Amino acid sequence: MGAGKILRRTFLIGTAAIAGGVAFGVWRYRTPYGNPLENGLAEGEATLTPYIKIAQDGITIITPRSEVGQGTTTTLAALVAEELDVDLTAIKTDHGPPSSAYYNGVVSAEGFPIAATDTGFLARNGRAMGDVAGKFLGLHITGGSTSVPDGFDKMRTAGAVARLVLIQAAADRLGVLAGSLSTENGAVIGAGDVRIPYEDLAIDAAAIDPPRHVELKDPSNWRYLGKSQPRLDMLGKVTGTASYGIDLRLPDMLYGTVRSNPAQGAGAFDVDASSAEAMPGVVKVIRTQHGAGVLADNTWTAFRAAEEITFDWAPSPYPETSEEMAAALEDSLDDSARDSRFRNDGDADAPTDNAEVIEADYVIPFLAHAPLEPMNATAWFHDGRLEIWAGTQVPTYVVQAAADLTGLPEGAITLHTVTSGGSFGRRLEFDFILQAIELAREADGRPVKMTWSREEDFAHDFPRPMGLARMRGVIRDGQIDTFDGRFAYPSVVSSQTSRLGITVPGPDTTIVAGGWDQPFSIRNYRLAGHRAPEMAPVSSWRSVGASGNGFFHDCFLDELIHAAGLDPMEERIRLCWHDPSRKVLEAVAEMSSWGSPLPEGSGRGVAFCLSFGVPCAEVVEVSQTDRGLQINRAFAAADVGTALDPGNLDAQLSGGMVFGLGHAMNCELTYTAGGAPDQTNFPDYPAMRFDQCPVIETRILENGDAIRGIGEPGVPPAAPALANAIFAATGQRLREMPFNRFVDFA
Structure with a gap:
């Protein structure tokens, strides 16, 4: 890699103080991840950084932290839009693919015993080491109120870099110096009423090596940041048209649910599903690791059938009563x-x-976490691949776990992270997603949407x-x-x-x-x-x-x-x-x-x-x-x-x-x-x-x-x-x- 250039279509984000380590470790830390958007580009689409995709029908900003109602999609999109110089209300957003390129370098430092009020040398370098750990572990994770602190520099820089290569593409096309051009609301502006939309420049811009260093706007010049913005998802939410995982419909879909041992960590000695299997609309009853699952032609039928299954549950490996738990706390x-x-x-x-x-x-x-939208996920085995739709805060871990469960390579697994109807931390877990995969393996190539009943949601929080x-x-x-x-x-x-x-x-x-x-x-x-x-x-x-x-x-x-x-x-x-x-x-x-x-x-x-x-x-x-x-x-x-x-x-x-x-x-x-x-x-x-x-x-x-x-x-x-x-x-x-x-x- 040249001293002043980044490998084409990759993106180096920021710098951090590194408290120690050999030269190889420093090199690995400073080496950027590749741009994950390149693998899924359609004809006519271009990606300038991991956070921006441009097609003829508009600009998509990747907001790689899960939207669980906290408004992170709007704020993260504004970080990019501010520096890219686009109309925030005119762009589209997407959670993006699971990728270590979207690692969270702030969340890992939350586990260090460093007081937030400590601004000393060791504290500063300890926090920097959190970023190093996040980079090496590839922590694509939402949590700890870290989405904005982690994205503040990364995403503004992504927007600024993309704006500069778009200007350069326009300068090359017009045969003028880049410094003679400006931008306004998603277009490059030149002399004589020249206005070239970003969409027309994106393919050319993607071929330009991005600059290593960019100057970000002074806060006094912010257009969006520092001001209250209308939530980008608000219209859908107030009109009932917003789509969550529980709303997903696919052709020829089956609907499923599970019942697991109410005592966490235990399975079932025996399962009798004869009554459930005889119910109209029930396609199949499947034995799962901790109980049983039902495939049916609608969710309500699956729920009713699951209630008909009788179990001989195994005992819990944990204390069984609040009194026992209180005694354990006292002893500790x-x-x-x-x-x-x-x-x-x-x-x-x-x-x-x-x-x-x-x-x-x-x-x-x-x-309990008890989000309004109960745990649900959709899984579909087709064409030698596994496709998953789920609300999750840990997308890369989901892909790894799905690969372990199925034996498929991670490259054969596609995860679509969808907007969640609440989480409060519950969607840092992915047990329900693995259950959907278990059911989908028995669905003969049909997609399966697995939804928990509210009772299952409480029992298995x-x-x-x-x-x-x-x-x-x-x-x-x-x-x-x-x-x-x-x-x-x-x-x-x-x-x-x-x-x-x-x-x-x-x-x-x-x-x-x-x-x-x-x-x-x-x-x-x-x-x-x-x-x-x-x-x-x-x-x-x-x-x-x-x-x-x-x-x-x-x-x-x-x-x-x-x-x-x-x-x-x-x-x-x-x-x-x-x-x-x-x-x-x-x-x-x-x-x-x-x-x-x-x-x-x-x-x-x-x-x-x-x-x-x-x-x-x-x-x-x-x-x-x-x-x-x-x-x-x-x-x-x-x-x-x-x-x-x-x-x-x-x-x-x-x-x-x-x-x-x-x-x-x-x-x-x-x-x-x-x-x-x-x-x-x-x-x-x-x-x-x-x-x-x-x-x-x-x-x-x-x-x-x-x-x-x-x-x-x-x-x-x-x-x-x-x-x-x-x-x-x-x-x-x-x-x-x-x-x-x-x-x-x-």
């Missing part, structure tokens, strides 16, 4: 099960003479784990002198990566995320994580470890502040040493008119959590009514560094707060026998109702030194803000979720 608080101690300031074991000692246990339950926190604090001379916590969970990382065939050494940072890394100055400050044994397979749930640790950490901090006789908002602001974090607290104090009088029986609660690099503070107001507690108003402020789409940021922040409040109020998975959850559908797992939801005021700040995502950070402060408000209104301190076990909500 022993020092022998300590997994990490990333925070250990001062001496948390110092003598407590003439001081007040406060101790409390906090508990959170298992929680990989939930957010239950957790236990044992907290101890010391108040001395009217100040918080000691904050000491131990958090116990089964490991999400170990459980999740084991299903990918990966072993991750070292501590699981998710056990203490949103706890050890909070920017407060307390003289003696200790936070330890304890790894409990696996109780049921678990996975990432929106905001992962911070979803529970925000509750543990902030509610106990609130207890200590009240015990010291201090104001909850003022003391958090005083303790906070991180300027962007302090400013979100100050913002939410102003928004909520903190300190102003409230009617009798009412109360305000504040909570703060820094997660995924985003400091977020929230305030909730509640009042006591004859029907129970009513949430009257709510406020949220967060700092994302750079606000690319303020409207979508507001939507995600308020949506995260609603998600956190509803689960804190009402939701849990419990286990009473057989290792299967008792909750099987939404009546057992109620969301926040419309009439319970307050108007939420949000504010996005831009004081941070790095661009951040917002899909998850609004969740962790919601539960503690509500719990602290309930204490302020009633004097009742809630240390266990869901709160409806202890109070009634109007």
